Amino acid sequence: MSFQQLRLVASAATVALALTTAGCSKQHQATENSSTSAEVAASESAVTEANPFFETWGTPFGAPPFSRIKTEHFLPAFEKAMAMHKAEIDAIATADSVPSFENTIAQMELSGAELTRVARVFYNLTGTESSEEMQALQREISPKLTRHSNQIQMNEDLFKRVKAVYDNRNQAMLDAEQLRLLERTYADFVRAGANLTPQQREKLAQINERISELTTAFGQNSLNDTRNFTMVLEESDLDGLPQSLIDAASAQAEARDMPEKYVITLQRSSVEPFLQFSSRRDLREKAFNGWAMRGDNDNEYDNKAIVAEIVQLRADRAQMLGYEHHSDLVLSNTMAETPEAAMELLSKVWTPAIAKAEQERQWILELMKEEGAEHEFAAWDWRYYAEKVRKARFDLDQAEIAEYFELENMIEAKFYVANRLFGLTFKERDDIPVYNEVVRTWEVNDAQGNTIGLFYGDYYARDTKRSGAWMSAFRTQQKLAGEVKPLIINNMNLNQPVEGEPTLMSYSDAVTLFHEFGHALHGLLSNVTYPTLAGTSVPRDWVEFPAQLYEHFIEQPYMLEKFARHYKTDEPMPEALIERIKNAGTFNQGFATVEYTASALVDMAYHRLTDASDIKVREFEDKILTEYGKPEEIIMRHRSTHFGHIFSGGYHSAYYAYMWSEILDADGFDAFLEAKDIFDEETAKRLYDFIYSRGDTLDYLEAYKGFRGRAPTTDALLRNRGFD
Template sequence: MPNKPYRLLATASVISAALWLGGCSKQPETTPEDTPAAADTAQADTVAADTNPFFTDWDTPFGAPPFGEIKTEHFMPAFEKAMAMHMAQIDAIANDDSVPNFANTIDQMELAGAELTRVARVFFNLTGTESSPELQELQRQISPMLTRHSNQIQMNEALFKRVKAVYDARNDSDLSAEQMRLIERLYDGFVRTGANLEGEARERLAAINERISALTTEFGQNMLNDSREFILVLEESDLDGLPQSAIDAAKAQAESREMPGKYAITLNRSSVEPFLQFSARRDLREKAFKGWALRGDNDNEFDNKENVEEIVQLRAERAKLLGYKHHSDYVLTNTMAETPEAAMELLEKVWAPAVAQAEKERQWILELMAEEGADFELAPWDWRYYAEKVRKARFDLDQAEVAAYFELENMIEAKFYVANRLFGLTFEERNDIPVYNPVVRVWEVKDAAGNAIGLFYGDYYARPTKRTGAWMSSFRNQQKLAGDVKPLIINNMNLNKPAEGEATLMTFSDAVTLFHEFGHALHGLLSNVKYPTLAGTNVPRDWVEFPAQLYEHFIEQPYMLEKFARHYQTNEPMPAELLQRIKDAGNFNQGFATVEYTASALVDMAYHRMEDVGEIDVRAFEDEVLTALGKPEEIIMRHRSTHFGHIFAGGYDSAYYAYMWSEILDADGFDAFLEVNDIFDEETSKRLYDYIYSRGDTLNYLDAYTNFRGRAPTTDALLRNRGFN
């Protein structure tokens, strides 16, 4: 997933995951257009003399952040100065005596805040990857500051008056299609964030935004800290059933914590899920599973239940203040789904067949347990273990056998290969780009003509300072308003780092995630728009996942597996019969996976469709919602509320359904390649670039899809791919 960007007029609920999207700092290698400077000249001269690295020229390739020069103590003064500069720029725009037009108002708003953008992007990327007590304390201070700053801008009456004047005159102003899209987005943003409120209502909205900012920041930090608290230390005798790759990873985890001779399981998904899948020790599986399920719900200093309750209450109150029925109504009016009812219709359409399929899978598991003489009831910590046994029995498919063919270096080469075949891109690794951790790698990305289009950073390994999961973010977004500004895009994963000299083996699921996040990265790298607010992944959640999920399909294709799925020791390609077994088992356990995901999406919608929110008992709320839906007892939510960072710290609130919505698009969309019997078809690839990857938020989403596909999407491919029809 991409980090939810922090727009100039964003509501506070996204600030804890925020990355500012105002103007972007220019790289030295670009040629600026003759656009008016947003900052006062004298003020700019003062800042240039500052020794803080955020206010000096970055003499690095592509103007990349000079991480070796940036210290924790630089952030607070940099934020304070950058916010003051930004506010001065906004005041100059708002108080301009000239007649408002696009150039003197909207262009200047887009250019404003370049210094703040620069600081915030570095800071929030580091809080997710190199967290420390000092950075966490700074984040708790800075997030409310940014919210107050945003409130001042979004409620600036003089500024809104000028924006409204440009908006009202838009049809008579000879605007380009991109300019028309931008003014409509900006005007709508002002209205949705309270520009029309007055008096006490305006003050209350500002207070709500600031409080939500603090709560979402605390939620994310609690999630990270509580995950770090858990470690399952194993002895040699505790390793029954684990494949060698999992043993090696657990040994490396222990050694990194100075526990020689031991093995360690952490709550990073790449550590705990293989343990649950293969460990023959039921008692240890239970410990690991409960550690995973109870993150943020341990009644300790990192407990998130009260944070969940207050966030939901405040979101509902804010929606009412702004004239919406509930938070879901507020969020989804600006998405492809458009209404909560449309999102719920999709989830409910998938839920019933998923539960039915999960029941079939449950019966297979119970039959195998009976054959083995198991004398206990099937529990959630048993499902993955026995499902793996069923998979092996029914399809002769051992995931440990499969993992030997998915080595990280080969998969990186594979994702670059697809980008080359589709879009003509090439990737040259650079060792002269500063990085914030030695494991981070950087590639210069070039187009088919050999022109550099940006940098791609890969941060693939888990560590205690890094939040769990996988995501895409950026240190700079593409734009053309301030010159030919090239993007600096980053992918994060949490693979187990092997011992020195050992290969990094991945599950097939990890390989799919690698491709997914790179799809997001390409959405940022291939962006070709003028205005930063409309660039790259700055689109609604139920559209942003489409390019990423479509990219996943390429690693699943036989051609790609034959070419890149090679044994990490022998370099031999995956045998044809193993390829066939993978294909035959393709839909195995899809009932489990779909119930797990959809349960989380339905709880998200339940929280945010409440109109009058009183006290919430988080555990009871989850149980009530999911029991009423008939969720199988042995399957829990993929993300329980207390560690559901997507919706309480990551900007997917009332939008977790987006992955399923986007799956309609990606399944149907990839069929465009299959229908012409060429997964790299030139004409289809060109339409994919023209209407999806390069367009940012410059087109209506249904129009963009229809231009790519030639028709509106259908759900047929989604249901087929999940084995539900």
């Protein structure tokens, strides 16, 4: 198991871009389920005989045989895999040989393969097929994994061998990829506490284990509080809603056995369009407050105390490791390198975003006055009136646009771009096991017809699935253990229509679909030897670049004309509508940028603290954002109590990365525009050679220069957001 994989497993986050974890406010449940181990042990022999994790999978491409995998299989599989991994590591650490790259670093990369296999299946399922049983098991497994990780990361004999190889690196005649892996492995050990005293390492291990418990609790609370809310509507409550949203709300009600009712959930694909179109202000307020207050309802799923404790523990850990605060620790291994660099970018964007948001606010107030609105302008009004302004000023109706964005066409569109850029083809398979009947799979082939991996698409929201959209993997690419082909998955949370009806998407959903597929291609096209350096195993402010660059393709007129087709008539989107979309391209960017940047600023504020002992979440958010002059009618895109990116995922002190990567993607896509061909072959080849296939084998700035021919500038970012 690579060191990177070990950290991901130990943190019980996702094995990709941000799954959830387990339990503080649910400690009583962990106690109630404390018999799980004993029960499993009692039937160990029976489970072992039938446990699919104890055998080689004979499925196509060695894909997980989901129909055979049961919840009770995971604990014995984890325990056996951890024991195997420990034995492998002990053999490396105590070997009677002169430490070398091959007998130490390469062997570490090969170790823990079984643990990786089990963990990737388990943590993907906890994010998509959660249940009380899975959540209880997750709370039990997470601290076990953290202890296992601590034992390896703080193994003195193992570190002595790693350090010996590192100290001899200049005489070892390593190739560039080997040298980068060695330097990263050594740095990871140091950052994990290898140079601390035994007493300090013990304390650090306790901190790591507690953080694992808390992040698990945070993620489960967020999921449970989200699905705890439903807003049931009658026919008379549907004023203003487009038919696609009405149909989706009807499908949600039918799934809950509520005939002739309509249900709005707190999934973004449900609540955002409701806030955008519903003319019922009282219901908008109810939906908005439910959405904004997830994890902050002073109930069993409340996350405020968890947030405070996580922030304090992260600060303590950073200081133990010799850093001023957690942000220093995290950003020391990123493209930005320092918190000051990240803050400089956020400040550069914040000021023009505030100005543009104020302009948008004035437009809304003018329209409200024209309509004779007597109520004050509030946060639950912004999306509703912004949509009216969009229609009045740009003759653009989002409901009309959605009629041209049908899921099947958009899937075809994202595959088309991958074919034009990289020669990839996608063949849908119906013989690959899946964990839910809505999941689809495609075999991915390169231009020579060679299979490079499998792609899974899980596009629909459900109560067992966490919110948002993300890319993950059941297996990542490598060559060290042979030609290992990746199994990559994209998750979204679209409203599932009633059977036989098309899945209509907002324009924003279509962009997100392309974004996540950009991540998927980063995993599928990976062409490296060592798993630690493969695919998306790169810093947060670099990993978003390939995904955000891919978004630009669906925005191009050529793509809209070809794939944005009316779901009833199959007529292409009219040129006049495409032009109106282009003209309105920067509308409401003030709102969107303030919403996002507010979350990034609060993230940085939390993780630059050295003492968080008296932190109160609501007051902290208000204090930070008041100091920055945030408009009252715009809230954080992710409030702290449901900010999974930073409290149950890997973006803590790194949420700025989306904006940092936007510098790269905006400037980078200009390379295609300058070539006057969005599929220019030479530009696409450089994109493959230096970005999508390279993983973490090259310095990030050098990789960008190899693709673009120069360092990036912020000009395109400011232009694209209307801030130039």
